[in-house]
Structures are given as C-alpha cells and as structure tokens.
Amino acid sequence: MTGLVLEGGAMRGMFTCGVTDVFTENGLEFDLCVGSSAGAVFGCNIKSRQPGRAIRYNLRFCRDKRYGTLYSLLRTGDIYDAVLCYDLIPDVYDPFDREAIKQNPLRFFICATDVETGRPVYRESRDGSKKEILWYRASASMPVVSRPVRVSGMKLLDGGISDPVPFRFAERMGCDKRVIILTQPKGFRKKKSPFSFLLRLMLMRYPKIAGAMEERYRVYNRQMETIEQLESEGRVLVIRPPYALGISRTEHDPAELERVYRLGRAEGEKYLERVKALSDNK
Numbered sequence: 001m002t003g004l005v006l007e008g009g010a011m012r013g014m015f016t017c018g019v020t021d022v023f024t025e026n027g028l029e030f031d032l033c034v035g036s037s038a039g040a041v042f043g044c045n046i047k048s049r050q051p052g053r054a055i056r057y058n059l060r061f062c063r064d065k066r067y068g069t070l071y072s073l074l075r076t077g078d079i080y081d082a083v084l085c086y087d088l089i090p091d092v093y094d095p096f097d098r099e100a101i102k103q104n105p106l107r108f109f110i111c112a113t114d115v116e117t118g119r120p121v122y123r124e125s126r127d128g129s130k131k132e133i134l135w136y137r138a139s140a141s142m143p144v145v146s147r148p149v150r151v152s153g154m155k156l157l158d159g160g161i162s163d164p165v166p167f168r169f170a171e172r173m174g175c176d177k178r179v180i181i182l183t184q185p186k187g188f189r190k191k192k193s194p195f196s197f198l199l200r201l202m203l204m205r206y207p208k209i210a211g212a213m214e215e216r217y218r219v220y221n222r223q224m225e226t227i228e229q230l231e232s233e234g235r236v237l238v239i240r241p242p243y244a245l246g247i248s249r250t251e252h253d254p255a256e257l258e259r260v261y262r263l264g265r266a267e268g269e270k271y272l273e274r275v276k277a278l279s280d281n282k
Contacts (some may be wrong), residue, residue: 001031002279003175004046007168008037008140008160012183013255014055017042018264019181019271021051027278032175034109034122034166036159039181040139047108047125050096055261057094059254068250077160079250080146086137091259092172098128107173112138115148117226118208120163121156143209144199157197161212164220167236177278180227182240189224190217229252237278238270246255 006016016039024046035043042054061067066081073079076120090096108125112135123135131151138149138156163169170178192214193199203210230236247260 001173001175001181003170003173004030004033004043005165005170005180006033006035006039006043007180007182007184008035008039008158009164009183010038010142011058011247011251011257012245012249013038013042014058014247014260015183015245015264015267016181017045017054018261018266019239019268020046021055022265022268022272023060023275024049024051026276028272028276030106030179031277032107032109032170032173034111034169034173035139036111036120036163036166037140037142038183040110040159041136044096044108044110044125044128044136047104047106048095048100048128049104050100053094055257055268057089058257060093061089062252062254062257068252073145078146078169079142080140082137086133090133096128098134101125101128109166109173110135110139111163111169112149112156113159113162113209113212115157115206118162118212120159120166120169121154122166122169122189123152143203143213148206157209161209161216162219163260164216165223165227166209167223178236179275179278180238182227182238183245185241185243186228186238188244188255190220192217237271237274239267241267 033046045053065071066084068080072081110123110125114121125132134149134151138151139159141149141157143157147156167178167180188229199213228234231238245260247256251257
C-alpha cells in the first residue's frame, strides 16, 4: 500500500497544496492519505479531486476580517470564523464536491487531538458530511485561539498538537510505501516555547492539552529525526521546501500565499516521476 502523509503548519500548508495539486492534475493515486491540521483541511481536496480549490478560496478570503484575525477571535472565539470556513466556503462560496468524495476509493484520515487525554484520534472521511466537516475543523483548531470542537462524544483540538506528522499511523494502517510532505526545510527543529507557563495558565481547564503543548517540540523533533533516518535508508520519500518559507501562520498577503503555493508546485513537478513510479508499483 502507498500512503501520503501531510504535515500541518497553518498557511505553510499552501506549499502542500501546490504539491498535491500537481499530483491530482497528473492522475496520481494513493491507497491512503492522512493529514493533521492544515494537512487535513487543505489535503482533503485530494479526496474530492479538486485541485486549485484551496489556493483559490485562500486568495479570495485572506483579507476578509473573519479569516485569521483578532476581530474573528474576539467576536466568535475562533481566529478563523467557523461559519465562514466550515459552512459558507464548503457549501456556498467554493463547494466541496461530496459526490466525488464518496466515489474516490482513497482512504483519507483526519487527525485531531482529544482535549481530555491529549492523545491523537483519527477519523476516516467517507462523504464530506457536516459531521466530517466538524472533524476537519477540529483538526485545524489551534489551542488558545480556537474553541474545542465537540464531535463524536469528544472535545477536540488541533491534530498537530499530538501527531504533527502522522507517518506512523500510515504505517500501522499497512502502508509499506510512504510519501511525506513537510512544510519545513530539512534539518528544521522546534524549540521549547518561551511561553510554556503562560500556555499552562491559559489551558488550565485542559491539563492534558497543556502537557501535550509543552511536549510538542520534543514530539516533533523526534518525528523529524526518525523521518530523516527513514529517508536516508530509502524507506520513505520526503518532499519539503528547499528553504524556510517565511510565511505567517495567518498570512493575509495574497502574493505570499501565491509564492508559497508556486514553490510547492515546483517541488511537486520535481518529484512527480518518482512518486508516480512509487504509486504505480503497488
């Protein structure tokens, strides 16, 4: 089985969109895809076979006061207005092709974090229903600047807290071949947040999430070390930016979004034949 694994990273996800749009446009097929955070909310367009959709609606709404702003946070409790992002965009402004989702045999998994346990949970997307959209929202709901999302009897937040790059999940699901799309350059490592104490105070209602946030940099760095080792052994194929993207997590400049997307497309083109050979040799 061939799996595609998508890191999050907020608007660094425009890089991932560029790569995956090239894959979709060229008819590349995977058996399974799993994404955390932006990797899920942007990557889902692989499942719906809609290349160009994510960059299109991000360019359209990046300067909207409801989209990644303090205004939205103060008015709704979410830095990205949930009504705009998870109702109006997928249903009205740039419809999510739910029929294509149902017909596509690709198994697409969404990773989120359980607020009560601090552990990752995974949900398979089968039809793009309203309930599934809640899972997508949960996966991208950054702590402190987003409300926990109630779905399936759980309260959930950003999947990147507990499983930033869910390549082990793809392995457990039987993927012996994995393509991993990262949004940071090779050698990048996270540092401990200087605001750990403040985060713990702000998340005191959810001590497991606070603990997971404190450990996040260690979890991420261990994942990067393992991925780089697997890459050196030829056991995974990794696509990453050639340099730091230098884009804000809540980028409002359409030129910057377009720049990072185009870089992703360039890297997708560069790796196209290698990925095609991998996915064809199932």
